[in-house]
Amino acid sequence: DAEITQSPRHKITETGRQVTLACHQTWNHNNMFWYRQDLGHGLRLIHYSYGVQDTNKGEVSDGYSVSRSNTEDLPLTLESAASSQTSVYFCASRRTMNTEAFFGQGTRLTVV
């Protein structure tokens, strides 16, 4: 079955380190998204992509970057991890803008 997977599921890193969270989907969806979820804020959009070589900033993009070198993957990089980036991160994909989005299981990141 097609799916969307995130890795790692849990990560602890130190302040100032570069961290990359992986997201891989096998639906061949063009549209992919990264969200973070914090108590009291729901899910907030970090970056999104409409296809290969396309990336766009979302609501809370500062300190994050993404790249889209193929359809299946949208890795999220924290350039210099900060304690404020401790959160649960979700990746999602959808076939078109009018269809449902499928979410990964999430990555819990702790920056110490």
Next chain:
Amino acid sequence: DAKTTQPTSMDCAEGRAANLPCNHSTISGNEYVYWYRQIHSQGPQYIIHGLKNNETNEMASLIITEDRKSSTLILPHATLRDTAVYYCIVRPENTGNQFYFGTGTSLTVIP
């Protein structure tokens, strides 16, 4: 996006129908109503969406009022596995990048 208002929490007896309301009084004509749920420690899961007409799928039914200012998600026979946070989201067609999930309704299905 149109703002949505949902109750913070609800309980439902196992086997009974769970009716989750959502107010979206500022919804505009081209905005769809989406419902997602998030079971503890998992990613959000799509349930159903609609524009004007009532919709039904294998998971739930969506009832949208005629003036479209509110809707109700119905889980016809709630099970313990339906315990989750349910989010009502209003999104315009073709602008579906940013879902604002808000805080949703925490549904607890009681044995």
